[in-house]
Amino acid sequence: MLSQSVENFVKAVYSLQKSDEWVGTSRLANALGQRPASVTNMAQKLAKSEDGLLIYQAYKGVKLTETGTSVALEVIRHHRLIELYLSKQLGVPWDKVHDEAEKLEHVISEDLEDRMAAALEDPTIDPHGAPIPTKDGHVAPRPSVPLASVEPGHVVEVVEVNDHDAQLLRYLGELDLYPGNRFSVLGRESFGQSISIERDGKPTSLGEEAVPHIFVTVIGEIEKKKDPE
Amino acid sequence: MLSQSVENFVKAVYSLQKSDEWVGTSRLANALGQRPASVTNMAQKLAKSEDGLLIYQAYKGVKLTETGTSVALEVIRHHRLIELYLSKQLGVPWDKVHDEAEKLEHVISEDLEDRMAAALEDPTIDPHGAPIPTKDGHVAPRPSVPLASVEPGHVVEVVEVNDHDAQLLRYLGELDLYPGNRFSVLGRESFGQSISIERDGKPTSLGEEAVPHIFVTVIGEIEKKKDPE
DNA sequence: TAAATTGTTTAGCCAAGACTAAATATTGCA
């Protein structure tokens, strides 16, 4: 049985390891809220273990093996299923589900996982728009681009938002910017990353704190319907 | 934040502490699946701590304070709510809910507890017939007697069964001996604690493993309905 | 290309929570 620390470690490696680069100890330490020395320790321990979850090279960092990857995906599946279950079946607000899932993901049985998935009819995305890995470790890729990269004048649909920051989620919730919803990108503010948008007829300025955590697909150009002056 | 070890410790003390006697380290060790020395350690640590969960006297044992009692009741409320939730909302069989709840009870938030309770419409007993403590720490007493103490010739109703032994629960499930169900006590077997019973017209011998874990109320005398020979 | 900066590892420490073995207290019984 893997400890919660190990599960969290592997999960962190997975989510930092875009492509198949090495993941450095500092980035991991940052993601885990720990000190780099602690990460080095754990990395060395896991690399030496028979579990074969990852490989470690001094001063390079860490890379998941096949085994490690599927462990990570299992934990992430737990996490996202739990988030969705809490949200849909128990009405937990979307800014709270992450923290709750963070604890529950390590203690539910496979059987319980299956039952939750069945109750939700084998869902594929979680409340923040992130894909739920399948039991056999497949992740459906969801095309999206950072909101910051969208040129003004386009209508976009929210694909996914970062689930880590509860305050951000409450803010987005107030603006009704849930995955699946659409809004128009009107323009960039003069300074910083802020963007002015229009959702449901209401124009707003989207704070620069929020922009980097929103991923969208471009639906099309803005159409000027009425007000043809 | 109390650790899981501490929560389990306090819970164990609570459930062994009928009346207000001291609870000895051996009994605790036995209940916790640990060695007596480990229990002494923990008892001394907790007694010295500022949390004030319990008092400890060398060679006597341990006794919960008010605070300790309400912590225990909180954990037990979690446990039993979770058991019932899993059973009713997710169809987890009653011999599995205990182990699952044992892990979940330490990680759910108060908010989640409230939501589960609401979804179940503020239930008062769990799948094994045990009372669910209220949020303010009240336990509705449920009058019952050990099945072993019932004289043959009576109809009884199952009030509560011990939830610790999954095998026992499967056995009782096969016999349909769920809390709320009734059966007749026909007689005692010549040796051991076995009892012959009749449930739903079907006579059975109830193994001596099972008898001490069943608690009932006496409903009345057996009436010979048909077969008046 | 050498020095300064930055990032990583090593070494040693700590707390929690379990264990065993040995010492000590309590209890039960002759």
Next chain:
DNA sequence: TGCAATATTTAGTCTTGGCTAAACAATTTA
């Protein structure tokens, strides 16, 4: 009442998983 049996505590050890401070490697920059 005193000794044997039983229960409890003490003392010391181990593992896990974190930390800090100091040493060391790699990278950046003058």
